[in-house]
Amino acid sequence: MNSSIGKAYMSTASSSAGRKAGDAAAAAAAAADQFPAGLRVLVVDDDPTCLMILEKMLRTCLYEVTKCNRAETALSMLRENKNGFDVVISDVHMPDMDGFKLLEHIGLEMDLPVIMMSADDGKHVVMKGVTHGACDYLIKPVRIEALKNIWQHVVRKRKNEWKDFEQSGSVEEGDRQLKQSEDADYSSSANEGNWKSSKRRKDDEDETDERDDTSSLKKPRVVWSVELHQQFVAAVNQLGIDKAVPKKILELMNVPGLTRENVASHLQKYRLYLRRLSGVSQHPGNLNNSFMSPQEATFGPLSSLSGLDLQTLAATGQLPAQSLVTLQSSGLGRPTGKSGIPMPLIDQRNIFSFENPKLRFGEGQQQHVNNNKQMNLLHGIPTTMEPKQLAGLHHGAQSMGNMNMQVASHGSQSSQNNPLLMQMAQPQARGQMLNDSSLGHAPRLLSPMGQPMLSNGIAANVPTRNGIQENIRAPSYNPVPQTSSMLNFPMNHASELPGNSYPLGSTPGISSLTPKVAFREDVNSDIKGSVGFLPSYDIFNDLDHHKPQNWELQNVGMTFDASQHSNSLQGNLNHAQSVLVQQGFSSGQMNGQNRSATVVSKTMFSSGDSTGHVNAQNGNQPLNSLLVDGTVRVKSETPTNLYPDDFGQEDLMSALLKQQDVIAPAEHEFDFDGYSLDNIPV
């Protein structure tokens, strides 16, 4: 955007100057310094009176104004033309979408400065604007003086981006190699780090699609590879989320070439993600911890990464390419997480990707569309799980912390994938576990559900597809699905998930998954009964029983929210859960786990959705928090514990989780709708 801004200014400045040739002031401004004249502003407000006034005011400031009375319209306008605007001004209270949600979407997908407006000047609302990443907050009625200076936000952002750019060179190089991405897609939009590019490394089938769309950036950005993200999350956890300041994080990370600005922007995204997941301000700490768990370090950030991360993770191919490949081949089918993509894991990645338009808008409803995609990931897996199941998984996945796994989980994982996925899912998040479990017994589990779980990022699917989807959208719930999908998908695949969470690639667990094939077998046996793949929960349950530990972690996270939200979620989860139950997981094992898992899943769902999404389903908050916790937890723990030895899922999970973490940070073009759970075609 930056580069285009300059050009735009030039052209717009001249045109606006021309328009107001008669206006002495305008002429003077144009002559003296064209910028900020010509600044391209998108103003969103459902109140026609305010909209008219604002438009006139902005025109008087010599800006190029586009007005919009619906958030969804604004979002699609922004998506269609990623570099078409320099700044967005949005009202807080709008009927079709909460202004803060729009803010988040824009921040994640396009990374444009967003100014919030409201007649409400209460401290809490203004604070919300700050925490959601708004660069300014105007109290209505807005005076023209307040609008005259909005250009400063554009300049400031541009300045920071360039700085990152300059610094990112070395970092990117390193990332590149790691990722093996085909080409560093620096141009990924909006995100500071090129998560997308990192994801690409694996050359996931779908990745390319996603990447292309998202890469609209002109300048290279820091590529937040999975590893880098892991380091970041580790540093944040070490410092404590409350005390984590960019400077200290930078020091701890000790990555040459990385700037404080890179870290600062990444941290902001991460915080947003966490917040979204938990829905509770306090979570950051909790989340981090959970995320950070040993393997998850990457996951932690996943939350922040949200859609981006997932993709990035996927893209970065953090997931062991092989695992992805294995996963995919096994049954995932199409790596492209997008609709029906076999890449369940990838979908999960989408969890992070808030972008998934589907998730966002339809929060509730969309989800399931997205979920479907994710679910598809599993598709390889013959699981009979219905999308709902996936949703459930997603939720679980989400809790995973949006593990990209989701993506994998949806997947289309074919039966084979399941084991892999499952493994992957395991580490990823509880949700993922579910997927995994499904994997085990036959892709079925994973299929629709399994996979989506991860990718959906727990998107609201729980209650119904939508539920999961939401999760996905929100923080990268995907975790859950990740595992499953991860396995199936080729790590790189992350892109596959159509926008869903990052493709498998992201799930670190994936790499480890591959070898776990054995796990699958086991799972299969367990799961055989159950087709549906219970929403991620089940998987976890299943897996958990092997690894009680995992669940604990997850539950922990979940409990935190679970208590609050589970109630709300219950409704939603119920069906996810029921699905799980049907799966026929080895009840014995699962029971113990299930309980926790269930809880987890529940929470996951709720939390999965990051505030925005969750709401759709339950009430947003609960989910988010749950997921956050859940996901976070999942990550760290699951990887190893979730899967029983025989399954080897653990490895997968961890791999997936790891992947996810890493990938998540990677920038990801939000384009991937498919990734996030939302995409899971439930």
Added chain:
Amino acid sequence: MERNPMRRQLQTMRKSLFDQGHLDEQFVQLEELQDDANPNFVEEVVTLYYRDSARIILNIEQALERKPFDFNKLDAYMHQFKGSSSSIGAKKVKAESTVFREYCRSRNGEGCMRSFQQLKKEYATLRRKLEAYFQVARQAGPMETACRPK
């Protein structure tokens, strides 16, 4: 000149609107936005406001007919209405909106109803005055620049 009296009358009307507290500084902001490209900007905005806010008023009325009151919804409607009203500088209307919202927050149904009645009165009064004002402005307006004292 003939127009001068009209201009003078317009100025008097305008001053009275401000002195009586019907309008505030925001209205001046609108006036300042009016230029050659949009010579009737203020009237257009006010017309749009009355058209759009009528819908919200109706919503509130309907909501007040359903018992028990859904205070959250009422508050949300009023928040919308308040935002709109404040953007054109409708001072008294805005103040009454705040009172209404307070009653909503304290779950005072009686207070809400009383406040709403008062609000509608202010709303109608302002509309009447502004309509008269714009009528004179239209007649005096175009001549404004021409009549500006040298």
